[in-house]
Amino acid sequence: LKFISASPPSSMDMCIIENGVDYRGTVAKTARGRTCQEWSSQRPHSHDYFTPTTHPRAGLEKNYCRNPDGDVNGPWCYTTDPRKGEFLAALSPQQ
Numbered sequence: 898l899k900f901i902s903a904s905p906p907s908s909m910d911m912c913i914i915e916n917g918v919d920y921r922g923t924v925a926k927t928a929r930g931r932t933c934q935e936w937s938s939q940r941p942h943s944h945d946y947f948t949p950t951t952h953p954r955a956g957l958e959k960n961y962c963r964n965p966d967g968d969v970n971g972p973w974c975y976t977t978d979p980r981k982g983e984f985l986a987a988l989s990p991q992q
Contacts, residue, residue, distance in 0.1 A: 913971060913972065916964060916968065917964045917971040917972045918967045920962070920963065920971075921956045921961075922961065922962075924962045924972070924986050925959070925960045925961050925974070926962075927974065927976060927985060927986060928984065928986065929984065931976040931977065931981060931984060932976065932977045933960040933961065933962060933974035933975065933976060933977070934974065935959060936957035936958070936959070936960065936963070936975075937950075937957070937958075941977065941978070941979035942982055942983075952965045960974065971985060973985050973986055974986060
C-alpha cells in the first residue's frame with residue numbers, strides 16, 4: 898500500500914525543521930557529493946529496515962535524503978558508492 902498525499906507538499910515540507918524527520922525536499926546527494934541510493938534498492942547497500950514498504954509515510958519513494966529514524970543529525974541516505982554506506986545529506990537548515 899503506497900501513501901499518496903491529497904495535496905502537494907507545502908513549502909514547510911521542503912525545509913528542515915528540528916531533526917528533519919518531516920523533510921520532503923529533493924536533495925539526493927551527500928555533503929561529499931555522493932549520489933543517494935534509492936530507498937527501495939538493495940544495491941550496492943543491502944538494508945531491510947528503511948524501505949518504502951516498511952515506512953510508507955516517510956517519503957522513501959525515490960533516492961531523496963530523508964530521516965526515517967529521527968536521527969539527531971538530520972536527513973541522510975544510503976549511497977551508490979559501494980565503499981560508503983550511509984551519509985548525511987548535503988543540506989543546510991535553510992533548505
